[in-house]
Amino acid sequence: SQTIHQWPATLVQPVGSPLSLECTVEGTSNPNLYWYRQAAGRGLQLLFYSVGIGQISSEVPQNLSASRPQDRQFILSSKKLLLSDSGFYLCAWSGSSGNTIYFGEGSWLTVV
């Protein structure tokens, strides 16, 4: 069966510091991969999605970037964090045909 792992689970970082959140998927090949952010208002905002290695699409302009160095690995990064980057970040995957999306357990980021 397919599983998705995301880490770290919680992170407290000072303003201006770098960020790296990592996500891996097991049990499937060539998945679509996604990074979502969930702010306190509950809404799920799509940040990035990827249909293959090195293929990244950004949905919203922001202080973050994403990379997909391997088929089942997705990384969310920032060079300099802002206070507004605080939130709950969720990695997700779907089959290559899209549609059903499965989420990881999320990473809480607090920028102080």
Add this chain to the structure above:
Amino acid sequence: GENVEQHPSTLSVQEGDSAVIKCTYSDSASNYFPWYKQELGKGPQLIIDIRSNVGEKKDQRIAVTLNKTAKHFSLHITETQPEDSAVYFCAASYQGGKLIFGQGTELSVKP
């Protein structure tokens, strides 16, 4: 652009009662409508989904209905239990497989 409206934002019911959450979507090309349940501090979990060629789908106490003409779809939970308390999200597909989510409904089931 694409949009999904979800109502109500909060819902409180007595244990054993039914709960209904409604969503509307804007993209007439949407053909896949999942529902997710999110417990505090965890990632959303898929609980039921429906595709545009079906008007209703049921899984035990949970059912989803879809009206493509009106661009409405709804989640129905019958015989609610305290463990049903969570935030529920609807979503609609767009642009070849991506999902746009509603703003969520916080359901509270009081024993």
